Amino acid sequence: MTGATLLIADDDRLVLATLAEGLRRAGHTVLEAASGDEAIAIAGEQPPDLAILDMRMPGRSGVDVAVWLRERTDTPFIFLSAYGDTAAVEEAVRAGALGYLVKPLDVQQILPTIDAALMRGRELNALLEEEAQLSAALRLGRQTSLAVGILMARGQLTEQAAFNQLRTQARAERRKVSDLAVEVIKAVEDGAAAAPAPAAAKSRRS
Secondary structure: OOOOEEEEEOOOHHHHHHHHHHHHHOOOEEEEEOOHHHHHHHHHHOOOOEEEEEOOOOOOOHHHHHHHHHHHOOOOEEEEEOOOOHHHHHHHHHHOOOOEEEOOOOHHHHHHHHHHHHHHHHHHHHHHHHHHHHHHHHHHHHHHHHHHHHHHHHHOOOHHHHHHHHHHHHHHOOOOHHHHHHHHHHHHHHHHHHOOOOHHHHHHHO
16 A cells, blocks of 8 residues: 555654655655654644554654644554553553554564554544544434424424424525534524513512
8 A cells, every 4th residue: 555644753763864865766655753752742733644653752752743644634543662461562552553563563464553553544444434424414414303393383383384394494594404403593592591580580580
């Protein structure tokens, strides 16, 4: 899977330069960072398709960068480490890494891992986007149903008649039904907020 933009963060400049050169030869665009802070600055300006992070760096570690990426971007990441012990791998998994590479690295041997992480990252992002679209559709559906209920109560209308009224007005104003529904609901909420307190409640306070 060539042509991706990769961010590599490693405080060992020899490892950084060697890995970056090998990945460029494989067809990728490579952004280099020699520290966690630099990696965050680069990712904030130019989000990569995949971040390759050394777990242990002075200052902000690769895990710190991973947390920043996870909270603020859709960028997937894998870790580099000189350690292949169980504890390090478990830490990588908890952080949400899509892969784990142990130094020393051979670029040709790690390309399949990078390609798999890129593919998996794209699949996850597609699922998240689909979930967001479904959530938005459900929210708008609920709002439209609530607006229809308001119109039914106001005009003593059937559900179909209330929906037809909402749809006819939306078409006349060249607007979406969902947008008009939000306006109907807001008008009711604003009216309720502005309404005076019931007389009984006033007398209890006096």
